[in-house]
Amino acid sequence: MPAEPLPLNRSSVQAAHKVIAPYIHRTPVLTSSSINAIASTPQSAELLIGTPWEGQTPAKPTFRLFFKCENLQIGNHAQALAYAARTRGVPAYIVMPSISTPSKIAATQGYGANVVFSGSTAPEREAVAKEVIEKTGARFIPPYDHPDIILGQGTMALELEEQVEDLDANSDDIGLGRGPGLLDAVISPLGGGGMLSGIATALSGTGTRVFGSEPSFQGGDDGRRGLAEGKRITSVATLTIADGLRTPLGEVNWTIISDKSKVEGVYSVGEEEIKKAMKLLLERLKVLVEPSSCVPFAVVLFDEGFRKECVRLNVTRLGIILSGGNTTVEAISKLFGTSQS
Amino acid sequence: MPAEPLPLNRSSVQAAHKVIAPYIHRTPVLTSSSINAIASTPQSAELLIGTPWEGQTPAKPTFRLFFKCENLQIGNHAQALAYAARTRGVPAYIVMPSISTPSKIAATQGYGANVVFSGSTAPEREAVAKEVIEKTGARFIPPYDHPDIILGQGTMALELEEQVEDLDANSDDIGLGRGPGLLDAVISPLGGGGMLSGIATALSGTGTRVFGSEPSFQGGDDGRRGLAEGKRITSVATLTIADGLRTPLGEVNWTIISDKSKVEGVYSVGEEEIKKAMKLLLERLKVLVEPSSCVPFAVVLFDEGFRKECVRLNVTRLGIILSGGNTTVEAISKLFGTSQS
Numbered sequence: 001m002p003a004e005p006l007p008l009n010r011s012s013v014q015a016a017h018k019v020i021a022p023y024i025h026r027t028p029v030l031t032s033s034s035i036n037a038i039a040s041t042p043q044s045a046e047l048l049i050g051t052p053w054e055g056q057t058p059a060k061p062t063f064r065l066f067f068k069c070e071n072l073q074i075g076n077h078a079q080a081l082a083y084a085a086r087t088r089g090v091p092a093y094i095v096m097p098s099i100s101t102p103s104k105i106a107a108t109q110g111y112g113a114n115v116v117f118s119g120s121t122a123p124e125r126e127a128v129a130k131e132v133i134e135k136t137g138a139r140f141i142p143p144y145d146h147p148d149i150i151l152g153q154g155t156m157a158l159e160l161e162e163q164v165e166d167l168d169a170n171s172d173d174i175g176l177g178r179g180p181g182l183l184d185a186v187i188s189p190l191g192g193g194g195m196l197s198g199i200a201t202a203l204s205g206t207g208t209r210v211f212g213s214e215p216s217f218q219g220g221d222d223g224r225r226g227l228a229e230g231k232r233i234t235s236v237a238t239l240t241i242a243d244g245l246r247t248p249l250g251e252v253n254w255t256i257i258s259d260k261s262k263v264e265g266v267y268s269v270g271e272e273e274i275k276k277a278m279k280l281l282l283e284r285l286k287v288l289v290e291p292s293s294c295v296p297f298a299v300v301l302f303d304e305g306f307r308k309e310c311v312r313l314n315v316t317r318l319g320i321i322l323s324g325g326n327t328t329v330e331a332i333s334k335l336f337g338t339s340q341s
Numbered sequence: 342m343p344a345e346p347l348p349l350n351r352s353s354v355q356a357a358h359k360v361i362a363p364y365i366h367r368t369p370v371l372t373s374s375s376i377n378a379i380a381s382t383p384q385s386a387e388l389l390i391g392t393p394w395e396g397q398t399p400a401k402p403t404f405r406l407f408f409k410c411e412n413l414q415i416g417n418h419a420q421a422l423a424y425a426a427r428t429r430g431v432p433a434y435i436v437m438p439s440i441s442t443p444s445k446i447a448a449t450q451g452y453g454a455n456v457v458f459s460g461s462t463a464p465e466r467e468a469v470a471k472e473v474i475e476k477t478g479a480r481f482i483p484p485y486d487h488p489d490i491i492l493g494q495g496t497m498a499l500e501l502e503e504q505v506e507d508l509d510a511n512s513d514d515i516g517l518g519r520g521p522g523l524l525d526a527v528i529s530p531l532g533g534g535g536m537l538s539g540i541a542t543a544l545s546g547t548g549t550r551v552f553g554s555e556p557s558f559q560g561g562d563d564g565r566r567g568l569a570e571g572k573r574i575t576s577v578a579t580l581t582i583a584d585g586l587r588t589p590l591g592e593v594n595w596t597i598i599s600d601k602s603k604v605e606g607v608y609s610v611g612e613e614e615i616k617k618a619m620k621l622l623l624e625r626l627k628v629l630v631e632p633s634s635c636v637p638f639a640v641v642l643f644d645e646g647f648r649k650e651c652v653r654l655n656v657t658r659l660g661i662i663l664s665g666g667n668t669t670v671e672a673i674s675k676l677f678g679t680s681q682s
Contacts, residue, residue, distance in 0.1 A: 026511075028371075030369075030413065034448075071627050072371065072626075074374070107375075170367075279669075282629050282670055282673075283629070283668070283670065285413075286410075286412050286413050286629040286630075286666035287628055288623050288624070288629060289627075325627035327624070328620075328624055329619075329620050329623055329624065329673060329676075329677040330677060332670060332673055332674065332677070333673065333677045333678035334678075335670075336670040336671060336673070336674045337674035337675075337678040
C-alpha cells in the first residue's frame with residue numbers, strides 16, 4: 001500500500017493489478033444458455049413481486065450473462081488482510097466482533113493474524129481498532145472506504161474483461177451488443193460500496209456501463225435513496241436476508257457512485273426476488289451464492305425498470321458479480337424448506 | 342460414430358477427443374485449501390459412520406484434490422445426444438420414461454429431438470427403443486454400455502490432465518506425489534460404468550491410478566461386490582439417495598473395470614457420508630453437486646480402507662469427478678432441513 005493513494009482511475013486499477021498479480025486466486029467466469037433464456041424472457045406480472053407494474057408491456061431484453069464467481073474466492077476482508085500481511089512478513093491485528101462465526105475467526109487466525117475482539121456496532125469496532133493502533137502503531141486498513149481498497153476491488157473488473165475475451169474466443173454466439181471481448185455493462189452488489197466503486201473506477205472510460213444493486217427491505221436501498229436525494233445516507237437499519245449489504249455507503253465510495261459518468265444507476269429488489277435468484281443460481285448455474293450476492297441477478301431478472309433501461313441502452317452482454325458464498329445447508333433449508341418458492 | 346468401434350485404449354480416447362474438440366463445453370477444475378486440510382486430517386471414530394473401525398490408528402493421508410466440475414456440464418445423455426444429432430443434421434429419437442422430470446423432457450425437445458415415452462424399467466425402455474429402431478432404421482446409442490460412449494467419457498480425463506497442468510503452472514504448492522502436471526490418481530462415481538471405464542481407458546499406462554466409488558445402501562455397491570465375487574452383478578434394487586448410481590454395470594464396462602491393471606479398486610460409502618460430503622462441497626467448494634456425484638469425495642473423506650490405500654500407494658494429487666448437479670433447493674431442504682447433520 002503506497003503512502004499516497006493513487007488517483008481513482010483505470011490506470012491506477014491496472015497498476016494495482018500488476019502489483020497483486022502473483023498473489024491472485026483467479027475465480028472462473030460461468031455462463032449458462034438456460035439462464036440466458038430465462039433472463040431474456042419478458043416477465044409476467046405474477047413474477048414481478050414488489051415492482052411497479054401497471055399493465056405496461058413487459059420489457060424484452062436480450063441477455064448474454066457472464067457470472068464472475070467471486071463466491072469461489074478465498075477469504076473475506078479479514079482473511080485477505082491476514083494473508084497479505086503474512087505474505088509480506090508484517091504483523092496483522094484484525095478487529096472482529098466477538099459474535100463472528102467461529103470458522104471465520106479460526107480462518108483469520110490460521111493466516112497468522114492476531115484477532116482482537118470487539119462489540120458488533122460500528123462505533124464499538126472503531127474504538128477497539130483505535131486502541132490497537134495506539135498500542136501497536138499499526139496502520140488502519142478499512143474494509144471499503146479507502147482508495148487502495150477501491151483500486152484492489154476494481155481489479156476483478158479487469159480479470160472479468162480478460163475472461164470474457166477468452167470465452168468469446170471459444171464461442172460462436174457473440175454477435176450481440178458491443179461484440180466479441182467486450183461487455184455492455186456490469187452489475188454488482190452495493191453495501192459499503194468498495195466493490196461497486198472499484199468496478200466503476202476500473203471501467204470508467206471503456207464504454208462498459210456499471211450498475212449497482214441493493215435489497216429494498218426495511219430501507220436497505222440506502223444507495224438508491226441517497227442518489228435520489230442527492231445526499232449520502234449514513235445510517236441503515238435493515239434485517240434483509242442480504243446481510244452483507246446492510247452497511248451504509250462509505251465516503252470515498254459515495255464520491256464515485258454518485259458520479260453519473262461512472263455509475264449508471266442503482267436498483268433494488270425485495271426478499272422474495274433475492275430468494276428466487278438464489279434458487280436459480282443454485283439449480284441452473286450449480287453454484288452456491290449467499291443472499292447478498294444474488295441481488296444483482298435478482299435485479300436483472302425481476303426489476304422492470306432495470307430491464308427497460310437495458311433495452312434502451314442496448315445492454316446485452318452483461319457481467320454479473322457473484323461476490324460471496326458464505327452460507328450453509330441449514331440456512332438454505334430455512335430459506336426454502338417450509339415456504340413455497 | 343465410426344461403424345467399427347476403435348480399440349479401448351488411450352490413443353482411441355485421444356482420437357475421440359480430437360473429433361469432439363470443437364463441440365466441447367469445458368468445465369472448470371476447482372481446488373480448495375480448506376477442503377485439502379479437512380481431507381488430510383486423520384478421521385475420528387465418530388466420523389467414520391458405517392466403516393469398520395477397530396481401535397486402529399487412523400490413516401494420515403496428504404491430499405491435494407482437484408475437482409473436475411462436470412456438474413457444470415450442459416445436459417445429460419439424452420440432451421447430449423439430441424444436441425449432437427442436431428449439430429450433424431441427423432434426426433434423433435430419445436426414449437425417456439414418461440415419469441421423467443418435465444424440465445429434462447423440455448430440454449431434450451429443445452435440442453430438436455423426438456422424445457418417445459416409455460415405462461421406467463429397463464425392459465420397458467428397451468422394448469420401446471426396439472420399436473423405434475424397427476420403424477425408423479435408427480441406430481441405437483446406449484447410455485454407457487458401448488465402446489464409443491466409453492471413449493467419449495474418457496475425454497474428460499484428458500481435459501482434467503491439461504487443466505491440472507495449467508493450475509500447477511500458476512501455483513507454488515506442487516512438490517507432492519508425482520509432481521507438477523501429474524495426478525497420482527482419479528476417483529469417479531460408478532453406476533453403469535461408462536464414466537469410470539472411460540477414465541480408466543484414458544489413463545491406462547500413464548501411471549495415474551483409477552478408483553471407482555459407489556453407494557453401499559441396500560446393495561448399491563454392486564460393482565464392489567461383483568469384483569469380490571469375480572462376476573458381474575446384473576441386477577440391483579436400491580433406493581439410495583445417490584439415484585444416478587442405482588444401475589448395474591454394463592458388459593463392456595465390466596471388462597474394463599474388472600481389469601486390475603486399469604481400475605485399482607472400487608470403494609463404497611453410506612448415505613450419511615454422502616450427505617456430509619454434499620454439505621462440504623456446497624459450503625466449502627460452493628458448488629451444487631447431486632448426491633450421486635458426492636460419492637467419490639465421500640469415499641476420500643470417510644473410507645478408511647481407501648485412505649490407508651492412498652497412504653500405501655503414495656496418492657496425494659487426486660482428481661475427483663463431480664459428475665452432476667441435478668437437484669433442487671427443495672431436495673436440499675429435505676435432506677438437511679429436519680435431521681441433524
